[in-house]
Amino acid sequence: MAILFTSPGDNAQDWRAALARHMPGETVRVWPDIGPREAIEFAIAWQPPPGLLASLPNLRAILSLGAGIDHLTSDPQLPRHVPLIRLIDPSLASQMSEYVVMNVLRHHRRMPDYASLQAKGRWHPLLPAPDTTKRRVGLMGFGVLGSDAAEKLKPFGFPLRAWTHRPHDLGDVQAFHGAAGLNGFLAGCDILVCLLPLTDDTRGILDARRLAVLPRGAALINAARGGHVVTPDLLAALESGQMSGATLDVTDPEPLPPDHPLWRHPRVTITPHVASATLPETAAVIMAESIRRLRAGSPVSGQVDLTRGY
Ligand code: NDP
Ligand code: OXD
Secondary structure (H helix, E strand, C coil): CEEEEECCCCCHHHHHHHHHHHCCCCEEEECCECCCHHHEEEEEECCCCCCCHHHCCCCCEEEECCCCCHHHHCCCCCCCCCCEECCCCHHHHHHHHHHHHHHHHHHHCCHHHHHHHHHCCCCCCCCCCCCHHHCCEEEECCCHHHHHHHHHHHHHCCCEEEEECCCCCCCCCEEEEHHHHHHHHHCCCCEEEECCCCCCCCCCCECHHHHCCCCCCEEEEECCCHHHECHHHHHHHHHHCCEEEEEECCCCCCCCCCCCHHHHCCCEEECCCCCCCCCHHHHHHHHHHHHHHHHHCCCCCCECCCCCCC
């Protein structure tokens, strides 16, 4: 039996070496050189070719190379009876929190405004001085990544709020949930951070109607998926002054075409889906443990509930 590795953007040799260190004795096949399809027992995958997973008759589980699984559920032929495990890796959470803290502080301290003042050679303090206790930060999605980011934002003193699917008691983070809680949540987000999974319920969630509920001049940090934001609506909100700025790690489509208006918008900062990247060395340890537990019939952390969509 063998483990299949398939990802268009990752270095297969690095992965092969990391998997060999943590799963010695396993046969690892790298797409497209997969050998006999009936020998594939587990698939470690990011954006696999559509139909590939369905063509593996003895597949016991699919392990996502990332925290998200939309790159797998977008395949209409995904074998939905096969357990799907998303990656829960402390390294993903700490990288994401660095990105969130860095960009929350950047918007809070008006760094995009100072960059444009610098470009004009203008020495001009923007007053009043920023006060974290008056800047409300909202986390849309408070799972593994959102909750870690909140812990790392707490020492700065921002009033924090979160929006989730189900009700939760979040202590000193003000909690909102479900469709009924969305507008109340958005109305108090001076800086909105999107860390939702992309599902049928969340696709296009940040549209003109929702952006209009934010306090005037709010900033958006989207590190989840480009499909959460309706881009023409975001551009209109930036033009009207409803939004003061946006930092986008993810776009729709990806890669963003060179002539796309987001690239050159003065109030938009783009990074190319790098907020948090899967590292072979940390992820291979977690995947080896998941495979060991799957073989033993033990529960595995990160098992996706496909009826819920995340
Ligand atoms: P989790 O599954 O741990 O958390 C998801 C959160 O979203 C939960 O709080 C959940 O609510 C909430 N949620 C889901 N659906 C809804 C809904 N319909 N309405 C309201 N809240 C909802 O995911 P992670 O934190 O691990 O990851 C989040 C996403 O971040 C990934 O799916 C991926 O898209 C993105 N990501 C981006 C990366 C990048 O580099 N840009 C890197 C890694 C991930 P509840 O708590 O009630 O279940
Ligand atoms: C992920 C990602 O889902 O990198 O892990 O986007």
